[in-house]
Amino acid sequence: MTIDDIFKQRKKRWNSLIRIRRNETVEECECPKCKQRETVDKVRANKWVCRNCGYYLSMAPMERIQMVCDEGSFREMNGDFTSEDPLHFPDYGKKLTALHNATGQTDAFVSGVCRIAGIKVALGVLDSRFLMGSMGTVVGEKILRLTEYAGRKKLPLIIFSASGGARMQEGLFSLMQMAKTAAAVDRFKQNGGLFLSFLTNPTTGGVSASFASLGDIILAEPDALICFAGPRVIQQTIGQTLPEGFQHAEFLLEHGMLDAIVEREKCRETLYKLLAWHQK
Amino acid sequence: MGTKKQLTPYEKVLTARDVKRPGIMEYIDMLFDDFMELHGDRLYRDDTSIVGGIALFHGMPVTVIGNRKGKNTEENIQYNFGMTSPEGFRKAVRLMNQAEKFGRPVITFVDTPGAYPGLEAESNGQSNAIAESIARMSCLKVPTVAVITGEGSSGGALALAVADSVWMLENEVYSILSPEGFASILWKDAKRAPEACEIMKITAEELKEFGLIDGIIPEGKKLFPALDKMFLAELTRLGKFSGSALAANRYQKFRRMDGLYKNTSAWDGKARISN
Numbered sequence: 386m387t388i389d390d391i392f393k394q395r396k397k398r399w400n401s402l403i404r405i406r407r408n409e410t411v412e413e414c415e416c417p418k419c420k421q422r423e424t425v426d427k428v429r430a431n432k433w434v435c436r437n438c439g440y441y442l443s444m445a446p447m448e449r450i451q452m453v454c455d456e457g458s459f460r461e462m463n464g465d466f467t468s469e470d471p472l473h474f475p476d477y478g479k480k481l482t483a484l485h486n487a488t489g490q491t492d493a494f495v496s497g498v499c500r501i502a503g504i505k506v507a508l509g510v511l512d513s514r515f516l517m518g519s520m521g522t523v524v525g526e527k528i529l530r531l532t533e534y535a536g537r538k539k540l541p542l543i544i545f546s547a548s549g550g551a552r553m554q555e556g557l558f559s560l561m562q563m564a565k566t567a568a569a570v571d572r573f574k575q576n577g578g579l580f581l582s583f584l585t586n587p588t589t590g591g592v593s594a595s596f597a598s599l600g601d602i603i604l605a606e607p608d609a610l611i612c613f614a615g616p617r618v619i620q621q622t623i624g625q626t627l628p629e630g631f632q633h634a635e636f637l638l639e640h641g642m643l644d645a646i647v648e649r650e651k652c653r654e655t656l657y658k659l660l661a662w663h664q665k
Numbered sequence: 666m667g668t669k670k671q672l673t674p675y676e677k678v679l680t681a682r683d684v685k686r687p688g689i690m691e692y693i694d695m696l697f698d699d700f701m702e703l704h705g706d707r708l709y710r711d712d713t714s715i716v717g718g719i720a721l722f723h724g725m726p727v728t729v730i731g732n733r734k735g736k737n738t739e740e741n742i743q744y745n746f747g748m749t750s751p752e753g754f755r756k757a758v759r760l761m762n763q764a765e766k767f768g769r770p771v772i773t774f775v776d777t778p779g780a781y782p783g784l785e786a787e788s789n790g791q792s793n794a795i796a797e798s799i800a801r802m803s804c805l806k807v808p809t810v811a812v813i814t815g816e817g818s819s820g821g822a823l824a825l826a827v828a829d830s831v832w833m834l835e836n837e838v839y840s841i842l843s844p845e846g847f848a849s850i851l852w853k854d855a856k857r858a859p860e861a862c863e864i865m866k867i868t869a870e871e872l873k874e875f876g877l878i879d880g881i882i883p884e885g886k887k888l889f890p891a892l893d894k895m896f897l898a899e900l901t902r903l904g905k906f907s908g909s910a911l912a913a914n915r916y917q918k919f920r921r922m923d924g925l926y927k928n929t930s931a932w933d934g935k936a937r938i939s940n
Contacts, residue, residue, distance in 0.1 A: 471875065472866050526923050551820075551841050553850065556866050557877050560841045561922040563820060564827045567796055568803035568916050575804070591841075594780075594820040598796035613791040613820070614782030618846075622782050632787060642790050 391465065398489045416440050432649045441586060441606055441649060445488070446495035446510035449545055453653045454499035454508070461497040463530055466523045468492065468555065477554040484515050492523035493548070496531040498540065502657040504664065507535035509544040513587065517549030520592050524552070525562025528596060532569040532580075541579040541660055542570075546597040550590020563595035570596040579663045581656065584611050584634070584643070602659060604647045605634040611642075672836055674862035678844055681776075681816040681837045687888075689716050689731040689774050692814065695889045696896065697722050697729060703763075705756060709789065712753030714745045714781075717760040719769070722896060728764035730757050730825060731774030734815070748781035751794035754824050758794075758801045765908075770808040770900050773825040776815030778843055780824070798824035803915060806908025810899050812882065812892065813839045813869075829915050830899045831878045833869040834888070839878070840867040877922060 412425045416435040423436065432452060433442040444452070450459050467485075470478050485491055493515035499508050509531050511518040520528075528544065535542040551559035574580055582600025584593070586609035594613050597603075605611060612632040620627060630636050637643045647655045672680065680686070693700045697720035705711040717730040732749065735741030764771045780791055802809065802825070811828035817839035826839075833839060841847070844858035847865060866872070869881045882891050903911060 472864065474864060522923050529920060553841060553847060556841055557839060557872060558875070558922065560819070560823055561877060561919060563823055564799055564803060564919045565922060567799040568827070568919055571800035571804055572916065591820055593792040594795040595799060596796070598790075598793040599800055611792075612787055613780060613795065614787065618782045619784065619787065623784060627784065631784070636788075640788050640790070642793060 394465075394489060414442070416442065434649055441608065443513050443547065443586065445514065446490070446512045446545075449510045450495070450497075450499065450508065452649070453501060453543075453656060455501065455503065458500040459497055459508070460499070461495065462534065463496065463527050465491060466527060468521055468523050470554075471522065471558050472554065472556045474554040474556075480516070480554075488512070488515060490515060492521070492527070493518045494524040494527045496527050498534075498538075501653065501660060504657070504660045505540055506660065507531050507538070507540045507542045509542075511545060511547045511592070513547035513549075513585075516552060516554075518547045518592070519549050519552035519559070520562050520566070520595075521552035521555040521559050522562060525559075525565050528562075528566045529569045532566070532573045532596075536573045536576055536578055539578075539665070541581065541663060542573060543581045543583065543656065544596065545583045545585055546588040546592050547585045548588055548590070548592035548597075550592055559591065563591050566596040567599060570599045574599070574601060579660075581659060583647075583652075583656075585609050587611070589613065589615055598642075602644045603642070604645055604655070605637065605643050607634055607646050607648060609634045611637050673859075674838070674865070674868050675844070675859035677836050677838050677868055678816065678858070678862055682778075684734070684736050686815060688736065689733050689776070689814075692731070692774055692892070693720060693729060696893055697727070700729065703760060706752045706759055708752070708755055710752050712745075712750050712756060713743060714747055714749045714777075715753035715757055717756055722772070722900070725900070726767075726769050727900075728760055728769045728771045729774070730760055730771065731814075732777040732822075732825070734776060745781060747777045748779060749777060749821055749824075750781045750783070750786045751789045751791050754780075754794035754798040757825060758798050761798075761801055761805055765805050765807050768807060770810070770903070771802075771805065771828075772896065773809070773811045773828065775811060775813045775817045775822045775825050775839075777818060777821045778816060779819040780821030795820045795824045799827055802827040803919065804912045805915075806912050808900055808903030808906075808911060809915070810896060810903075813837050813878075816840075816843075818843050827915070827919065829903050829911060829918070830880075832880045832882055832895060833872065833878050834882050835869050835884050837869060838862075838867040839869075839872055840865055 415422050418440040419438040421437040433444045493512045496509035582603045584605040588611045700720035702718040716733045732747045733744045734747035735744045809828040810830045811826040813833040819842045844861040845855040848857040848861040849855040872878045
């Protein structure tokens with residue numbers, strides 16, 4: 386990445402943020418569940434929850450950050466890491482470039498420091514729109530660095546997960562990110578750090594089977610799909626239809642895999658409460 | 666097998682799945698003395714797809730854990746085709762904790778098509794069990810050596826492979842998921858698995874080059890002597906470190922598996938964007 390690119394990227398992000406601030410968008414979006422169309426502004430004002438059926442739409446990381454952080458407090462870290470395409474996987478590089486242009490992000494994870502009601506935290510958000518939020522070398526490295534940073538600075542760590550799992554295009558390197566992130570988070574916790582893992586729709590595969598399941602406290606959004614093997618894989622393996630609500634947040638809560646389900650409306654408030662209780 | 670040096674990646678996948686290959690019990694018989702199997706996770710049940718226990722290696726007690734596959738249909742059903750449920754991973758974690766407490770090295774044998782994708786497994790917290798096993802293995806304060814002896818697939822394999830020293834037999838494969846799964850996700854066609862194998866980079870040679878594994882063990886007649894020699898050398902080497910040094914080194918080892926990501930600039934502490 387040349388200096389020029391960095392400036393272009395910054396400018397692009399600034400512009401998009403300014404647009405968000407000025408409420409200039411007139412774009413519409415459609416609820417994947419009830420197909421109701423609404424302007425993005427209205428949906429955003431309702432925290433990306435469908436006003437018709439209550440479905441939780443996926444959120445871009447910056448939207449999520451805006452929702453939970455104190456205004457203007459977020460400082461991004463390692464925003465320019467890009468994948469080296471270690472396997473030289475066909476078309477992967479092109480895909481990354483296209484997604485970079487579309488989202489302004491170099492990969493599926495945005496991380497940094499921010500304040501939540503005045504409490505400083507290390508915050509990371511996975512982006513399900515970027516190759517299904519899959520964890521490759523960049524996501525793994527950024528999670529590791531964020532966790533180590535939180536450990537050094539004695540900050541609480543919050544990660545919002547939304548991922549299809551490990552990134553196929555980076556092969557075994559992706560699998561190793563599970564080891565890397567799980568080890569980092571485990572070490573952080575052993576040294577007294579607070580890790581709040583927030584699972585959003587969908588959190589599956591290699592992400593749910595590594596750092597995301599290791600939170601001191603694990604929270605989830607209502608109805609989020611959370612699993613190791615996806616419903617389609619299970620259906621193919623056991624050849625029978627799955628029960629209603631299987632692998633959704635409420636199911637996991639019932640089976641003892643989550644601490645609580647938190648509505649988007651109460652997300653910031655809940656995080657603040659937990660952070661305040663754990664302040665040293 | 667000495668003459669089959671030039672297997673294609675897909676042929677290696679087939680070799681790795683061959684039921685005639687040695688299973689975990691044969692490795693234990695050939696390499697250790699006096700193996701005693703220890704059962705159960707103390708929470709729910711005993712998952713037979715994972716074998717664990719204590720054995721003597723050159724007179725030294727070691728904890729051995731590995732995936733078990735059957736040699737025929739009946740056995741395969743009994744061992745769930747080597748696909749582990751949460752109970753199996755929790756048993757492994759229990760045995761690792763026990764090994765750490767009593768200062769025993771841990772040796773693992775990995776041969777699994779992946780963690781079990783089933784209704785009950787999901788309900789009992791498959792993700793959590795795998796994550797706990799990976800995390801626990803990454804910070805064990807005793808020497809750990811892992812060998813991929815067949816197919817090492819997905820998180821189910823990694824759960825037993827976060828070791829100080831990770832080795833592969835020359836004709837085996839270690840991958841993020843099965844080539845069939847990979848092809849069906851990428852091209853919606855599981856039959857293109859042979860093609861998937863070529864781009865997935867799953868053979869011992871390729872992974873050694875990437876630095877994701879530490880060494881390759883020859884197969885054929887030399888297999889067991891070579892394994893014996895490797896275990897002896899590795900346990901001697903690792904035995905010289907203190908527990909916390911082992912854990913710290915292991916952390917650094919996996920921390921470096923970054924695929925040479927491009928770090929154009931470390932974070933300078935300044936705002937890049939703010940909301």
